[in-house]
Amino acid sequence: MNVLNFMQSFFSDGSHWHGYDGIPQRVWEHLQYSAAALVIAAAIGLPIGLVTGHTGRGGNALAFVSAGARALPTFGLLVLMFVWLGLGILPVMIPLVVLAIPPVLITTYEAIRSVDPSPVDAARGMGMAEGKILLQVEVPAALPLILSGLRSAAIQIVSTATIAAYVSLGGVGRYIVDGLYQRDYEKVVGGAALIAVLALLVLVLFWAVGRVAVSPGVRRRRAA
Template sequence: MSFLMTVLDWVRDPTHWTGDDGIPMRTLQHAQISLESVAIGAVIALPIGVALGHYGKFGNLAINISNAGRAVPSFGILIIAFQLFGLGDTPVVIALVALAIPPMVTNSYVGLTEVDKDVRDAARGMGYRELAQLMRIELPLAVPLVMAGIRTSAVQVIATATVAAFIGGGGLGRFIVDGYATQIYPAVAAGAVAVALLAVGTDFALGGLERLLVPRGVRSERSRMAQRVTMFKAG
């Protein structure tokens, strides 16, 4: 019997679809850890990137620090957090938040800085206050790049969340770690494939969300602002 068939047999086994150690529960745990990490990272990263991009100050410093953070191994952060907080999901979330922040800071900053200067001038000429200009003009135009940063962070976090299993956490990484420890290699393969499918599915879902947001928020706004810029210049 080929290895692929043994993996399929393992997946089809009904006992692997029930209980706390079943595929549905492990997938839910993995998704929960990943969602918490991306959400916390977004709360930290997006305001920083948006503010720096809007005001155009200290952006290069922030981006350099953010890029330097990518060079720090997530497993190293996990070990430090484990020493501070012990077993469980908390150290994992800390390590994954650190992984999620850099792409969102970079993309939100670049997205705001790439808003056309004429658009900003037109908004000010039409009496937009600074906050209104940011919320109604700049952010909608920056949506594609901001969403790209969120998608990148989400995929990276989902792929890396398997490390939770190394310190007693849950998620799909349990199939990989426990399967390797017990030499049940079909479980290892099934866990790896499940993580990949979850990452790809999340990327597609966020891509669909982006497509919903961009036509409604950006394309119409770009069209209106192009007309307003022309009127503003003519005036």
Template sequence: MSLFQFISDFFRDNANWHGAYGIPHRLLEHVEYSLIALGIAAGIALPVGLVTGHTGRGGNALALVATAARALPSYGLLVLMFFWLGLGLTPVMIPLVALAVPPILVTTYEAMRTLDPAPVDAARGMGMGPAAVLFQVELPSALPLVLSGLRSAAIQVVSTTAIAATVSLGGLGRFVVDGLYQQNYTIVVGGATLIAGLALVTIALFWLVGRFVVSPGVRGRR
């Protein structure tokens, strides 16, 4: 049976569209886990990246932390957290947040450090304080790169959240894990297709967000 036949059979099966084991429910679970992980990571990485980029201090420590976090294997960390903390959402969130923090942190820092100094100097010359310079001048100019870091983190989280199914949680990874256990490769391929499709939708959503929140002048310069 071909790959496309597996995909066709999966989506044409009405049983896959209803109930707690259906595509809509699993999709909502996957999106929920991903949003929680991305929100926590952004809450940690964005302020640190903005402040260190604005002040120019702590760049070496930031790079060290980001490199260490990138080196962590998500699945291995999940297993360790599972045996340490038991069942629940927390063991899943720790590796996902660790995966999402580095791209947001590093990209935000670099976005702030590579800004054109002329507008910043002009704002300071007009008497604007540090907070006003940061949020009214630097952040709007750095927003395209900041969004690119968020986009990169979101894609990685959406693609990796499937590991939640290995510790008895839901999400689209359930199709892959259950399908492998049952040797039902139609479900496996269907679940993998949904995860890939959700990653593509994530890219499209961030593109739309960039079109609406980034000013045309800044977008043109980038």
């Protein structure tokens, strides 16, 4: 059987759409892990990227830390956390958050640094506080790039959250891990297809958020 036949057999099997091992349940678990990791990574990466980008200090340190985080093997970190912390969601969250912080952090920093200095200088000349300059002048102009960093992190998380299945948790990765163990390649292909679909949905979601959150003027300038 080829890949398309495996996919058709998997998705046409009614037993895969019900129960604790059904597609809706596994997708919901996968989205929960992914959303939690993205929120934590954004809570860490966005403030640091915004402040360092605004002040212009610490760029080299950010690049060094981000490069080090990217060099860490996700699966190896998962195994280390599992040995250290045991079963549970925490050994999964740590590698996913470590994976997601660099694109959020570096892209946010570069986005703020790339803002046209003219409106920033004008805001300072009017006596606007630094916090207001950051939030009301720089962030709106940098929002497309900031969202691109969050989008990259979200796609990486969704694609990598399959590792949860290796420590007996759920998610779409359950189909891949169980399918390989059982030599049930319909499950393996079906799980891989679901992950690809989820990644595409993330792209669509961030496109929609960008259309709503980014001002038309900023979009026109970027298009030009």
